[in-house]
Every structure is written in C-alpha cells, then in structure tokens.
Amino acid sequence: MTTTLNFQDWLALTQLYADYASAVDSGNWDLWPEFFTDDCVYRLQPRENHERGFPLATLAFTSKGMLKDRVYGIKETLFHDPYYQRHVVGTPVIREVGEGRFRCEANYAVFRTKLSDASTVFNVGRYLDVVVHTPDGLKFASRECIYDSEMIPNSIIYPI
Amino acid sequence: MNASSTVFPDQPVWEDDGTHRIPFVAYTSEAIYRKELERFFYRNHWCYVGLEAEVPNPGDFKRTAIGERSVILTRDADGALHVVENVCAHRGMRFCRERHGNRKEFVCPYHQWSYTLEGDLQGVPFRRGVKQDGQVHGGMPADFKTADHGLTKLKVATRGGVVFASFDRDVEPFEDYLGPTILGYFDRLFNGRQLKILGYNRQRIPGNWKLMQENIKDPYHPGLLHTWFVTFGLWRADNKSQLRMDDRHRHAAMISTRGSAGTAEQVTQVSSFKESMQLYDPSFLDIVPEPWWGGPTAVMTTIFPSVILQQQVNSVSTRHIQPDGHGSFDFVWTHFGFEDDDEAMTSRRLTQANLFGPAGFVSADDGEVIEFSQEAFESKPFHRTLAELGGREVENTEHMVTETLIRGMYRYWRDVMEAPA
Ligand SMILES: [Fe+2]
Numbered sequence: 001m002t003t004t005l006n007f008q009d010w011l012a013l014t015q016l017y018a019d020y021a022s023a024v025d026s027g028n029w030d031l032w033p034e035f036f037t038d039d040c041v042y043r044l045q046p047r048e049n050h051e052r053g054f055p056l057a058t059l060a061f062t063s064k065g066m067l068k069d070r071v072y073g074i075k076e077t078l079f080h081d082p083y084y085q086r087h088v089v090g091t092p093v094i095r096e097v098g099e100g101r102f103r104c105e106a107n108y109a110v111f112r113t114k115l116s117d118a119s120t121v122f123n124v125g126r127y128l129d130v131v132v133h134t135p136d137g138l139k140f141a142s143r144e145c146i147y148d149s150e151m152i153p154n155s156i157i158y159p160i
Numbered sequence: 161m162n163a164s165s166t167v168f169p170d171q172p173v174w175e176d177d178g179t180h181r182i183p184f185v186a187y188t189s190e191a192i193y194r195k196e197l198e199r200f201f202y203r204n205h206w207c208y209v210g211l212e213a214e215v216p217n218p219g220d221f222k223r224t225a226i227g228e229r230s231v232i233l234t235r236d237a238d239g240a241l242h243v244v245e246n247v248c249a250h251r252g253m254r255f256c257r258e259r260h261g262n263r264k265e266f267v268c269p270y271h272q273w274s275y276t277l278e279g280d281l282q283g284v285p286f287r288r289g290v291k292q293d294g295q296v297h298g299g300m301p302a303d304f305k306t307a308d309h310g311l312t313k314l315k316v317a318t319r320g321g322v323v324f325a326s327f328d329r330d331v332e333p334f335e336d337y338l339g340p341t342i343l344g345y346f347d348r349l350f351n352g353r354q355l356k357i358l359g360y361n362r363q364r365i366p367g368n369w370k371l372m373q374e375n376i377k378d379p380y381h382p383g384l385l386h387t388w389f390v391t392f393g394l395w396r397a398d399n400k401s402q403l404r405m406d407d408r409h410r411h412a413a414m415i416s417t418r419g420s421a422g423t424a425e426q427v428t429q430v431s432s433f434k435e436s437m438q439l440y441d442p443s444f445l446d447i448v449p450e451p452w453w454g455g456p457t458a459v460m461t462t463i464f465p466s467v468i469l470q471q472q473v474n475s476v477s478t479r480h481i482q483p484d485g486h487g488s489f490d491f492v493w494t495h496f497g498f499e500d501d502d503e504a505m506t507s508r509r510l511t512q513a514n515l516f517g518p519a520g521f522v523s524a525d526d527g528e529v530i531e532f533s534q535e536a537f538e539s540k541p542f543h544r545t546l547a548e549l550g551g552r553e554v555e556n557t558e559h560m561v562t563e564t565l566i567r568g569m570y571r572y573w574r575d576v577m578e579a580p581a
Contacts, residue, residue: 044519046359046360046361046362048259048359048360049359049360052260052359054357054358054359054360055358055359055506055510056358056359056360056361056495056510056513057359057510057513058361058517058518058519059514059519060510060511060513060514061441061514062441062443062511063440063441063443064440065439065440065441066440066441066443066444066514068440068441069439069440069441069444073388073521076387076391077386077387077388077391077521078388078521078524078525079385079387079525079528079529080524080525080528081528081531081532150362151362151363151364151490152361152362152363152364152518152519153363153364154363154364154365154366154518154527154528154531155363155518155519155524155525155527155528156518156519156524157519157524
C-alpha cells in the first residue's frame with residue numbers, strides 16, 4: 001500500500017491530532033466524544049495486554065454513546081481528586097492510506113498536575129488510530145491508547 | 161479522648177479491647193508494618209500468587225510478589241507447580257527480570273549459577289577450580305554441596321485453578337485456612353472449570369495495604385461513594401445481602417442479590433439518585449445470569465492478607481495486594497473467564513470490566529479515597545477511625561448496614577499482632 005496523501009488531507013489530519021489534544025486538556029469533557037464516529041472504538045490498554053494478545057483494556061468503549069456515558073461519569077458520578085492534564089502528542093505516522101480512511105499512529109505523553117502539587121508524568125504510550133472522512137470532517141473510527149506506563153498512579157479519570 | 165499524649169505514638173493505642181476504633185498509627189508506623197509483613201505475609205498464612213492458567217505449559221513461569229518478596233511461580237517438565245523465591249543463593253541477586261516466559265532452567269546472570277524450575281541448584285561455574293600448570297586453583301570448598309544451596313522453596317496450594325503459596329512450611333492446610341464458609345464461596349467461583357485469562361490492570365495506590373481489604377469489607381460505601389452504581393440501579397438498599405466471615409474473622413464474603421421490588425427512589429436515601437438517568441449505551445449493563453451464581457448476583461471475597469476475589473455480575477477477577485512500605489501498595493487485577501464462555505459472554509465480561517480497575521466507573525474512586533485517608537493518617541497518627549455502624553461487635557449479618565467485617569479483621573489483627581513473638 002502506498003502512503004501518498006495530498007497536502008490538504010495531511011493538514012486536516014495533523015489538525016485533528018492537535019484539536020484532540022487541546023480538547024482533552026481543556027476540561028470541557030463534552031468535546032471529547034465529538035471526535036469519534038457513532039460506532040467508534042476507543043480503548044485504553046496496557047501495552048502488556050496488547051502485546052500478549054489479552055483482550056482486556058483498562059477502558060473499552062464500542063460506541064460514541066459509551067463515550068458520552070463516560071463523560072457523564074467524569075462529571076457526575078466518579079469521585080476523584082481534581083487535576084489538570086496536558087497531552088504532548090507526536091506527529092502522526094501514516095501507516096496506510098485507503099479509500100476515505102487512514103491508519104496512523106502517534107506517540108503521546110500525558111502529564112498530570114494536582115492542585116498544590118508538582119507536575120508528574122502520568123501516562124505514556126502511543127495511539128493506534130483509524131481516521132475516516134465524514135461529512136463533518138475527519139473523525140476517529142478507532143483510537144487505541146496503548147500505554148507503556150506499568151503502574152497507573154492510583155487512577156485515570158479523564159480521557160487520554 | 162486520645163489515650164496517647166503524643167502526636168506520634170510508637171504503638172497503637174486501642175480505647176478498649178474492641179476493634180471499633182482503629183488507631184491511625186496502625187497505618188503509618190513502619191515498625192508495625194514490618195511486623196505485619198512478618199506475621200501475616202511471611203508466616204502462618206497463605207498468600208495469592210496467581211492462576212494456573214497463567215502458566216499452562218511446562219517451563220512457563222510468572223514472577224510476582226508475596227509481601228515485598230519477589231517470587232516465581234513455575235510449571236516444571238512434569239507439569240507440577242512450584243513457587244521459589246527470586247533471590248540467587250550466591251550473591252542474593254533478584255535474577256529473574258522478565259515477568260513471564262518459558263524456561264528450561266533459571267540462570268542468575270551474575271555468576272551463572274543455574275537452578276531447576278523447582279529451585280534446586282544444579283550448576284556452579286568453576287566449582288572445582290581452574291587447572292593450570294598441573295595445579296588446581298580456586299573453586300568451591302570440598303564440602304560445598306549444591307543440595308544445600310537451592311532457592312528458597314515455598315509451600316504451594318492449588319484449588320480450582322488458583323495458586324497460593326507460603327514461606328512457612330508449617331502453615332495449616334489451605335482448606336482449613338479459609339474455613340468451611342469462605343471455602344464455599346471460593347469453590348462457587350472456582351468450581352473446577354478451566355480459566356481463561358483476559359488480561360491485567362496494574363495500579364499503585366498510595367495508601368496502607370489494609371485499606372484495600374477494608375474497602376472490600378465495607379458495604380456501607382458502595383451506595384454512597386459509587387453513585388454510578390446507584391444512578392443506574394446496580395446498587396439498591398433493598399438488595400438481599402449477607403455478610404459472612406471465617407471463625408477467626410480474617411476472611412469475609414459480601415454476598416448480595418439485586419432487589420427488584422419498588423422503584424429505586426423508595427429504597428434509597430441517596431441524594432445523588434436520578435430516576436430519569438439512562439445510559440446512552442446500555443451494553444455496560446447487559447447482564448446475563450449464569451447458572452453457577454446459584455442466586456447471588458455479586459460476591460466479593462476478601463482472603464486475608466493478599467487477595468480479593470471479585471464476582472460482580474458477569475465480571476470476575478482476582479485483585480492482588482502487593483504492599484510496598486506502610487504507605488503504598490501495588491494492586492494487580494487479573495480478569496478472567498471460563499473455558500465454556502461463548503464469544504458473547506467473553507465480550508460481556510470485557511465490557512463490564514469498564515466498571516472496575518484503575519479507571520473503572522465504580523473502582524477508580526476507591527483508590528482515591530484510600531489515598532486521602534492515608535494523607536490524614538500520616539498527619540495525625542494519634543487519632544483513630546470509627547467503625548461502629550451496626551454496633552461494636554463482630555458478627556455475621558443478613559444486611560449491609562454494618563462495618564462488622566472491618567471490626568472482624570481488626571479482631572484478628574489484634575490477636576496476631578499482640579501475641580508474644
Ligand atoms: Fe468501592
């Protein structure tokens with residue numbers, strides 16, 4: 001498969017990645033599900049499970065509705081220490097260009113800052129993505145966050 | 161009120177011979193913690209090491225921990241299971257660095273001492289020295305016997321595909337250790353079916369290890385802290401429930417059966433409940449009863465000191481407590497299914513796993529509250545917690561409105577910790 005894509009697609013793709021990072025760091029959680037298609041897949045999975053072929057994920061959602069349910073959980077039901085998060089996302093690598101879809105991946109690091117506390121490395125890994133063209137622009141049909149971080153520092157509440 | 165006059169007492173001061181007020185210092189003292197390691201994790205007790213399905217083939221191994229000591233679960237060429245300590249007999253190195261794999265033998269890279277999967281020392285380089293100019297130089301002393309220098313071998317118990325081990329060769333039989341009541345709940349979950357590993361979650365919780373045992377012995381909090389449970393009808397005050405302990409009150413089972421009578425509003429006093437709340441995607445709650453449940457929809461079993469067995473509707477897991485100092489523990493979740501699960505059941509177990517683990521809708525908040533309890537304990541170690549819901553005694557009950565299981569665990573804790581050495 002050739003990995004040629006035009007400049008406009010490339011621009012839209014890098015914009016999608018930047019927008020996503022900006023949205024999940026903004027504290028406005030309702031923005032998050034809108035980056036996905038209705039029948040999307042979102043998974044947050046330890047690298048260990050991914051590489052050993054174990055299906056368990058820390059979070060595994062299979063619809064945009066589930067993402068909205070997660071947002072409700074974050075806002076209304078999950079008691080947690082408030083924190084800021086900050087994503088630093090690398091330039092996407094395009095693995096495959098298909099008809100109206102791209103398979104790509106990107107490294108990410110998320111820093112967590114709790115109130116009155118120092119900033120620490122929170123979760124580090126890579127995104128494995130399938131991005132599709134829709135009438136509303138590029139959306140994630142699938143985003144898997146495969147994280148290296150061996151120990152979650154207590155809990156993960158907000159979307160990676 | 162506070163029997164101790166100092167802010168930083170050395171010893172826990174209990175108000176009387178009960179266990180309904182637990183001194184903060186029990187969670188903050190390094191000396192008490194070391195005594196716990198010795199008396200609970202390294203002596204007289206069975207600790208969880210894993211599931212047989214994690215080491216299905218000859219040569220398979222899994223590295224894990226009992227207390228703070230690194231141990232390796234192995235399956236030898238004949239299929240027998242062994243647990244050995246990950247400390248080379250020579251220079252003490254933790255030689256096994258992979259967390260899982262398959263080996264014919266273990267070799268410590270430092271000086272290439274080699275061991276069988278059972279832990280016997282089999283090879284020592286230059287044991288008989290080096291011959292040079294007709295002379296033998298060096299080597300181990302003539303009376304050195306490999307048989308005296310194996311790895312530390314633990315006593316192993318397996319039941320229903322679950323492996324426990326003990327450093328203490330004189331520990332009582334595993335079945336006696338659990339006692340008949342808790343053994344019954346253990347066998348309900350692990351009834352001989354082959355287990356299928358679904359994967360792991362690992363989190364580091366900055367709190368004393370006992371707080372996790374207490375969290376799963378506390379039926380007071382789920383309907384209050386975990387508002388998700390209440391909002392979507394999984395937890396209701398009219399749930400039929402029982403609390404059960406072994407004779408020594410160290411282990412416990414919280415057994416509940418979902419209630420269905422009345423609207424949730426009539427049976428909960430929880431202000432967070434929202435009658436109109438609906439999930440966008442109801443598959444989180446696609447619950448299908450399984451014949452082996454035999455009634456209860458959830459049984460949470462705490463096996464003291466090292467593991468929690470979870471059955472919450474279709475989601476089943478072991479949760480392994482690996483303490484690291486008095487103020488932190490690693491919490492390792494192993495989710496599994498059963499050999500006879502069809503694809504739909506496997507995917508149901510995986511979807512319901514969203515409720516649990518370090519990001520789970522009803523578990524992430526448990527880690528958070530443990531962290532904040534520990535913060536306060538550290539700053540005010542002369543104080544104590546209160547566990548008086550449902551009275552001051554220790555007893556099995558037919559309801560959830562009690563902290564009896566926590567009092568029971570500290571009854572046992574006091575018996576062991578206050579005993580002469
Ligand atoms: Fe809880």
